[in-house]
Amino acid sequence: MHVESGVDAVPAIRVVDLHKRFGTLDVLRGVSFDVRRGDVVSMIGASGSGKSTLLRCINRLETPSSGEVYIDGEPMGHRGQGDAKARSLAEINMMRRDLGMVFQQFNLWPHMTVLGNVIEAPIRVRGMSRREATALGEECLARVHLEEKSKEYPARLSGGQQQRVAIARALAMRPKAMLFDEPTSSLDPELTDEVLVVMRELAADGTTMIVVTHEMGFAREASDRVLFLHNGLIEEEGPPSQVFGAPKSERCRQFLSKHVQ
Amino acid sequence: MSNWERLVWNQREVLLKGFLVTVEICLIAFAIAVVGGMLLCLVRLYVKPLKPLAVLLIEFFRATPIFVQLMWVAYVWPEIFGWPGTFFAAGCVALGVQSSGYLAETFRAGIEAIPRGHREAGYSVGMSPPQVFRRIVLPQTLLASAPSIVNQFTVIVKSSTLVSVITVQDLMFQALKLVTVWYEPIEILTVTAGIYIGFVFLVSLAGKTLADRLRLRYGLAAA
Ligand SMILES: Nc1ncnc2c1ncn2[C@@H]1O[C@H](COP(=O)(O)OP(=O)(O)O)[C@@H](O)[C@H]1O
Numbered sequence: 438m439h440v441e442s443g444v445d446a447v448p449a450i451r452v453v454d455l456h457k458r459f460g461t462l463d464v465l466r467g468v469s470f471d472v473r474r475g476d477v478v479s480m481i482g483a484s485g486s487g488k489s490t491l492l493r494c495i496n497r498l499e500t501p502s503s504g505e506v507y508i509d510g511e512p513m514g515h516r517g518q519g520d521a522k523a524r525s526l527a528e529i530n531m532m533r534r535d536l537g538m539v540f541q542q543f544n545l546w547p548h549m550t551v552l553g554n555v556i557e558a559p560i561r562v563r564g565m566s567r568r569e570a571t572a573l574g575e576e577c578l579a580r581v582h583l584e585e586k587s588k589e590y591p592a593r594l595s596g597g598q599q600q601r602v603a604i605a606r607a608l609a610m611r612p613k614a615m616l617f618d619e620p621t622s623s624l625d626p627e628l629t630d631e632v633l634v635v636m637r638e639l640a641a642d643g644t645t646m647i648v649v650t651h652e653m654g655f656a657r658e659a660s661d662r663v664l665f666l667h668n669g670l671i672e673e674e675g676p677p678s679q680v681f682g683a684p685k686s687e688r689c690r691q692f693l694s695k696h697v698q
Numbered sequence: 699m700s701n702w703e704r705l706v707w708n709q710r711e712v713l714l715k716g717f718l719v720t721v722e723i724c725l726i727a728f729a730i731a732v733v734g735g736m737l738l739c740l741v742r743l744y745v746k747p748l749k750p751l752a753v754l755l756i757e758f759f760r761a762t763p764i765f766v767q768l769m770w771v772a773y774v775w776p777e778i779f780g781w782p783g784t785f786f787a788a789g790c791v792a793l794g795v796q797s798s799g800y801l802a803e804t805f806r807a808g809i810e811a812i813p814r815g816h817r818e819a820g821y822s823v824g825m826s827p828p829q830v831f832r833r834i835v836l837p838q839t840l841l842a843s844a845p846s847i848v849n850q851f852t853v854i855v856k857s858s859t860l861v862s863v864i865t866v867q868d869l870m871f872q873a874l875k876l877v878t879v880w881y882e883p884i885e886i887l888t889v890t891a892g893i894y895i896g897f898v899f900l901v902s903l904a905g906k907t908l909a910d911r912l913r914l915r916y917g918l919a920a921a
């Protein structure tokens with residue numbers, strides 16, 4: 438192990454030996470990896486391989502059966518610094534806001550305007566004034582190129598626009614990292630590009646991201662590292678050139694031959 | 699002088715007094731129904747140890763005929779609980795709890811219909827469970843339940859015509875009193891029926907207009 442200097446020695450996200458079982462079903466069977474600050478990690482793998490569960494364990498929408506997740510060196514599950522006591526729900530809530538989550542189904546709140554969706558958490562969770570939050574919200578909407586839609590209700594937007602609002606909503610908490618769970622999978626093909634463009638811009642701005650995706654073009658061009666998940670284990674891992682160009686695992690090779698044109 | 703003038707117009711103050719009592723009872727009962735229904739629903743969904751009690755109360759309130767409920771609250775509750783102290787209060791409570799049983803089930807259906815992802819989106823930006831409930835679950839539930847809520851109000855108005863059996867002096871009470879004084883039921887009862895119909899109609903119309911407008915605005919489907 439070589440010594441790194443400065444804050445970059447601490448990864449933005451560190452996942453250590455994560456296990457998750459639902460009843461008798463072992464969905465995650467010991468997953469470990471680091472995401473360095475500013476890195477984009479794409480996660481690929483067949484449906485049912487545990488990708489969503491992994492993301493949900495990282496921000497604790499699911500409680501891992503064992504293993505730990507560290508955000509900027511802070512353990513999510515227990516107090517840290519030798520204190521093995523489990524964190525309370527309230528503490529986990531506090532830490533969760535450091536991770537922005539973007540869902541396949543957008544999950545915008547239909548009774549709030551676009552801006553209302555974006556400024557809700559800055560006001561309620563960060564305690565910002567409405568005016569401060571509005572300025573921040575408009576800035577975030579500009580980043581997803583939707584500033585002119587701030588007064589619309591979600592139902593009036595296309596799927597691609599809704600997903601971009603969802604991204605803005607996550608960005609408004611100024612998270613340390615963004616987690617994307619198949620953000621374009623429920624979009625019509627002609628709407629995926631506008632979302633991918635935004636994600637590429639975020640990546641280029643140095644946003645730390647984990648992206649579960651079937652968009653192999655994005656994984657290959659926009660990510661620093663690619664993980665291939667199979668049956669709850671990381672089966673292949675490396676820079677995109679290696680994973681796409683010369684995968685070591687036979688299963689990964691098969692998966693790619695089905696998904697890359 | 700026509701019968702209409704003698705029996706109805708000249709008695710307008712008595713009828714108005716009765717109508718105001720009816721409105722008052724209905725509003726209070728409605729408030730009890732909405733708040734009580736939400737509490738019963740929340741206990742049923744989120745307070746494990748008290749769930750059987752909540753289910754029992756909901757079923758009991760829904761199954762009891764309103765006439766029995768009125769008598770029971772008016773004459774039995776004061777003996778057991780030392781409350782309510784007046785027949786007016788008993789009328790409000792009896793009408794309110796019956797509708798609370800129905801609304802509890804409406805609210806539960808509304809809450810269960812909200813996609814889990816809406817709540818998870820709230821948790822993922824750091825909102826606490828009470829914040830998620832208050833800001834995300836509750837408004838959507840109320841919107842989706844709006845037609846049923848309005849409907850329950852009209853049920854309360856109609857049931858309220860029975861509170862005279864526990865001597866509350868509502869519109870029906872005053873109308874019946876006039877009938878027994880004059881022995882001329884046609885005009886008085888016809889006008890009374892008209893007032894109830896008008897009241898229910900206006901409430902329904904206002905409620906439906908409001909609910910439709912809100913749902914259109916938010917692009918929500920009718921429940
Ligand atoms: N809450 C749950 N309860 C039971 N089984 C679950 C739950 N969530 C996911 N699973 C199961 O875990 C496996 C992995 O699911 P998931 O993480 O969604 O895979 P992916 O996102 O890679 O398609 C699937 O077999 C799924 O049925």
Ligand SMILES: [Mg+2]
Binds near residue numbers: 488489490618619
């Ligand atoms: Mg998934």
